[in-house]
Amino acid sequence: MTLRSWRRTTMSAVGALALTATFAATAPSALAAPQPKADPVSLFPSNSLTVPDGRQLTGRRVALPTQNCGPAITCGLVQRLNELDGFDLDPRLAVTFSAPVDPAQMAQRITVQESRGGWRTGVDRVVYDRASNTVYAHPAEQLAPGTTYRLSVQGGPANKAAQDTFTTMSATDGLVDLRRQIDVGGRALGAVGIAPGLRVEGTFPAAGTTVDWAQDRGTVDPAPAPVPTQQLPAGSLLVFGSYLAPSWLQPDVTIRQTPTRDFGPLPVAAARLPFVAVLPAGKAPAGGWPVAVFGHGFTSSTNAAFLAATTNAAEGIATIATNVVGHGYGPGSTWRVTSGGTTTTLPAYGRGIDQDGDGDIEASEGSSASGGAAAVSSRDALRQTAADIMTLVRSLDTDVDGDRSPDLSGRGVTYFGQSFGGIYGSMLTGADPAISRAVLNVPGGPITEIARLAPAFRLLTTQSLQAAGLLNSQDRSRAFFQEQLPLRGEGPVTATVPGALAIQDHLAKATWLSRPGSPETFAPLIDDRRVLLQVALGDQTVPNPTSYTLVDAGDLWSRTSLYRHDRTGRTDNPHSFLLNPDNPAWLQGLAQVSEFLRSGRVADPDGTGAVWEVPINDPAVLLPLNFPNPALRP
Template sequence: MTPLSWRRTSAALVGALALTTGFSAVASPALANPVKATPVSVFPTDDLTVPDRGQLTGRRVALPTTDCGAPISCGLVQQLNQLDGFDLDPRIAVQYDAAVDPAQAAARITVQEARGGWRTGVDRVVWDPATNTLYAHPAEQLAPGTTYRLRVQGGPSNKGTQESFTTMSAPDGLLDLRRQIDSGSAFRSAGIAEPDLRVEGAFPATGTTVTWTQDQGATDVTAPVLIPQAATGGTVVFGSYLAPTWLTPDVTIPQTPTRDAGPAPVGQQRLPFVAVLPAGPPPPGGWPVAVFGHGFTANDTNVFLAAVANSRNGIATIGTNVVGHGYGPDSSYTVTSGGTTVTLPSYGRGVDQDGNGAIASTEGSSATGAAAAQSSRDALRQTAADVMTLIRSVGGTDVDGDGTPDLSGEDVTYFGQSFGGIYGTMLTGADPAVTRSVLNVPGGPITEISRLSPAFRPLTAAALQAAGLLNSTDPTRTFFQEQLPLRGEGPVTVTVPGAVAIQEYLARSTWLSRPGSPETFSPLIEPERVLFQIAFGDQTVPNPTSYTVIDAGDLWSRTSLYRNDKTANAANNPHAFLLQLPLPAALQGQAQVAAFLGRAEVIDPDGAGPVWEVPISDPDLLLSLNYPQPALRP
């Protein structure tokens, strides 16, 4: 049982009126003499599905398509109607024939497995007095492909009700891609005869300089690439490999019935890699390999920063670019070493999606057009599949041409920072070929990261604007007020017009994106295979989203907390600490990474010091944002 759920009983919600976080409004006081209201409709329900033998659940969603709102909202409904069930964290809606006390009503709602005794209450409660509707979410994430009973208990003088609903087979799509990779069918369909990893340049780290010419569309920009030579030592390597791709031009992977083997690849793509090898001769069979996953807006050269402790501990580090990253396809590296200068392609994956002549640092990593609500769902799934291919391609690689392998393909490990922690969670859950993983500052779902993070909240505003749902003129609130509570907070009563419509759009977008979201896959990870690193007060991937991912897999015993608030850098956003080498936390965090990847050992980087908690002392620390947001408070 998770740390929150074992303490939260349905009765604990009664009268709970927690302080707001700036994204919600305090609930109205409990009614002195609440009417004995009767529930008249409940969502989700399998009544809104149709039989479909092609689906693992035997069902397919069939939401009404009339009066579905703006075109983008109607398109969202049409995409949801391709799925084989409801969300793993569904937005429950219970409409009553009269007003209710929201806390008391929420205490009478439970979600229970139709076949089994598992059950949970509800949380994140919202009361809409305009329609007498109570909205909530299950207190714990539900299992995929499972039928549940949603029970609304009645009081002494009124009736209750119940409905059955089935959750979708959310992990199935990425699992299909992995099975295609393992069977070889993905490579055959993509026209790849065999793993084709090419070393295109290898240079001693010491004395080598690199500049990166970024193809930004109409403009080329040249920037230096930092290689911490003295710390890294060894050899830096540039190259590429072939991988099957399932992405269509709108950055989506076609939805197929879940009983199928998944869509066939639409082609192949040559992807970049950079690697750092430790100093000295490799052991027989080659250096053990750790794949590094870079963050949003970054690129594969972050490997140089991430490899310091690994290199000192005899681990080679390698990484590729995320979908839509690395700028345009004509980007290149200029490498100067030993008096010789060479130019190598960097295989940028960015594209000019909006047709404005410029390629931004992440352009091409999100869906476009009618599929925009899917956000980065399929780019994340494709990136996870790209790493699966890389893992299966590195074994036996001869970097220096002496006829002996420099990289081993045995027991490959993974670590990823930020976005790399997000798709790394998906990768680790879906692919048993990943021996161990360290997932640094991940969170989910992406829609919640975007909503809660000051850096990304404007992206949510842009999506809402496209759907015609902005409901504020106040730029300090990024032009929308959604009035949603965080997990563990008390009920919220809607007071702002348009807030309910925003809540519905966000819930449906999250539902659609769940197959490419990390919390979907964390329950598939065996605890001994993973270590999480979370930063207290992270303003980029807010702590409540990290809570969601870890709690979904009950992986609290595998969670390490970096207490930035107890350092001299407490005023700074700690999100990128792992790669900020001047900070003590960077090498401390990397030492923890190297110990776990290399020896399966979990160390406390500062011993008895206060900066690191290994494991986290109180998971509820992550329920709050843990940073001030005065501009967003009502």
Template sequence: MQQRRWHRATSSLLGALTLTAAVTVTATPALAAPDKPEPLSVFPTDSLTVRDPAQLTGRRVALPTDGCGAPIACGLVQQLNQLDGFDLDPRIAVRFSGPVDPAATAARITLQPAGTDARIGVDRVVWDPATNTLYAHPAEQLAPSTTYRLRVQGGPANKATHDTFTTMSATDGLLDIQRQLDSGDAFAAVGIDDPALQVQGAFPARGTTVAWATDRGATDPAPTPTPVPTAALGGTIVFGSFQAPSWLTPDVTIPQTPTGDAGPRPVGAEQLPFVAVLPPGTPPPGGWPVAVFGHGFTSSTNAVFLAAVENARNGIATIGTNVVGHGYGPESGWVVTSGGTTTTIPAYGRGTDQNGDDAIESTEGSSATGAAAAQSSRDALRQTAADNMTLIRSLGGTDVDRDGTPDLSGEDVTYFGQSFGGIYGTMLTGVDPAVTRSVLNVPGGPVAEIARLSPSFRPLTAAALDAAGLLNSDDPTRNGFQEQLPLRGEGPVTVTVPGAVEIQEYLARSTWLSRPGSPETFAPLIEPERVLVQVAYGDQTVPNPTSYTLVDAGDLWSRTSLYRNDRATPPLPNPHSFLLVLPHPSSPQGQAQVAAFLGRGEVVDPDGDGNVWEVPVEDPSVLLSLNFPQPALRP
């Protein structure tokens, strides 16, 4: 089943999409030449690897470091040279001795996985007339640890060539971490004798007020508590912590180890927070069924209060912890007033002052630093997925009110995550069979593509390109760079902007390096019956093309629900957060769909015969476009 999803035959995709779609900038056929242009080189190729028996693939990447560019670009090459193969979505490059017709030539490029008859075409074609180089990407995500034959068939305007390359073992590191947790080795390695939850306060939801005193560093030494809406659920609010193994080094990276060994080793233990909302009433024997909630980027455990509403009504307890680098600083605390008594409880914020400005921002500490900056949030996401695995293994038998009976069940634990929580939730669900069912709300991938396409995050891409010396535009509406990259399904683009090719190369290499901590990598590991994906039409934070990539990678279209914000009354300005915007009709509808799937494994249509929800999505190709409201600048 897994291989079927990785190797669906897509040789017709180029003809169906790439050669017929209109784009902003299109290529014109090259002038006819009397001699057929000869392919001079192809990439990727196993000739740029060396033998390494310590790797699962038996290979290790060996890109040339001479002339690799600025220090950041050279550091990126050095990190890529630790990997055991090429990207699962490689930037294919074929350099010719002369001009070719990009569309016609791209139609003759195929990839064939070893030992199969499958043929995979290419998409997202770029022609660089300055170097006579055709760039493209596979029409579908490739399988890890697999050798492919890259073939350029000869035609009226060009000669033929072929080569082979091997993809990286992209899922290996996180799978190793899961095995270490399952066996108990990870806990033993860092001295955790008992990972059970430690309850530090339990309060009735009704009549209790909660405020959050956020530690924002030396610039705000005495934070004023900010009220947190708890949605008056009528059950019980629980605060506490648990110990979890950590694989992260101070620069927010997990050291690369040979893929043929047992994986990276944990480097220490960390005390992590949890917030839980229990349903009203008496728990069933063994405790309430539990859904772990994964919060979004810039958010924290305070989102549990909003996410738990429908679960509580359906007899499901909701619990969540903080993402790496979130929750502000370590001195953050909950100020809880209940029954006339005020109690302060540690909130265990995971933010750090990475840039030394004496301030701790909402996500500071979640991205790699120094020479590893190109890895971005790769290892923070892997660590967060591991933290949620630990949380799941800490649940069983938790006695919240200390009456001798368990309040939380550790059996058949489910998961749901919003935005960033949907991203690392895809990784979690793919590698951990302890997750019985999972709802992934507005996820997408790769993370680098989310940053490039989202108006909210595009400045982060600009900052990375600036550090690498690659900004190429004075147009402020483009955040200082113009990359000229087509979306999936669009026709070929001819490069006309100086520096665009270099930006494309840097983005492709950064994505390659980050692939072991990117959600689409793990989507093929998810059995469709275990998951429900919720996507919002016109999402400006996690753009629709990135959701398409994730869903298509796992062939999860039959399990994808589309919220059509363009048909809603009223539409949300940005539908990305629809699940947690409680006053809007989309929130109770979306949460009811979550609760039905987590509790009963049932996929329901939130508006029945209405047209605001498509369950499953009726036409996947609608997600190939950004669908931003007009006017909106296309990156």
């Protein structure tokens, strides 16, 4: 039995038991009495809510009603959804009945199947609205892009059968178009003056060199922060520089939506982006050192690359990194490198902007869409970042030390990313075959679910709901909203909190809009031989259910390594273990990274020990949040 067939069988059984047991425990006694005949009267999604459009790969374009669509931000969300060529890959299904129903029973009769037969899945994450007799649910498995499905309600003793068809959007097309433009070059890149290659601006031996980072936070910090380099092997070389990359981002941090049959929008500018690199000791082999691109986390920057390179440098792998859109503080940020008694100041090319006009540039300010485009969130910044790394990969084969031979090889480039770097790294690895192997550390998706479930990010969801006028609670501990959404594998929930269903609808639409810039969308494009995932049990920043979603979408269970923080005796948040020298697992995790990048072999960091499971023993362990404190659960 394959892991996917195990998952289908196990999840179907667990889901059915959970649905039945939970409803039996919570259903009102009135539902035990004979019910009036309940027929399905409407189904969503439906291709009746689209219009023909020959410019789209699906031949359709979404056409949701815009009359009485609510506040401006909600109407703007609907208008942007109406630019897409299909429905979400994990749509919020809605089946309305003519009379009350038992949601546990009805959920077992709802299926989603490819319209031409074959692949089929049931539903999960069921919510019931008594007021409208509507059962809401999601497919038990992520759907494929650009595919037509049949949503069916099977007939039974108390109701008729019903079905409708809907088509999913071409969710991967936008980023793939950007990659094609980078590969083809020509008019697309020549129009903004892109010249390939890295510009080396400073090289220094790691030994005896100190690096400080002066951050532009609106005014440049007069006391630069020290950057750790002492952990790097003796003889390592530090390299600072920049490169040009095409930018498709508009001032509001969005990429213009074009019909999916097009080649994508043309770049709007050329951006000079930073890179920092750590090279191993000694002379580069013929053709240059093998290169691993490092992707930093949310609110971090290229400064994290020095820690990330620790084991790579000892294993003969060069590490290179650039900044994510909106990160690295402002453009006035600089490196101050002191070596041999001389201090050199170099531009750090911060990509942060004062987006809110308060005079302060925060650590990730400029990484999400603004103004009327706020509903797009970080979708296009993530796509742009993935494209920036694609350009970086194609800018290698670079001579660093001036001997006219390459020190950085552009062949067989690998990637590893931590947290946010694992998120856009999933997109990069799925969309770009130039990445030969990748390690994705503590990733998850979709972004909207990370923001909803993670205690540190839940206030971001509060802000979006407040803008839409949807906050429905005075409870600060719940971030002023209650959404009543079950996790995957849990039993059905009957909505009882006023406003919860409106929040669910808003979150579902926001997730739909962001799906083209979300990691789980691209996971099915990743050949499992090219990837290793590292997940931490009880992660409070990228919660385990979101990691489950990403891994399951690509059926990458056999390539998932689980760090069992719960078996270490520690109760802190394990999310940052890979770059946290205070956690004994950091060098274990980095050693596993380096071994995989170098050889493709998946090593067990603690051998026969119990702290690492390689591969993960039981995928279902990632279904709960696994927070050490249950009060942290939304």
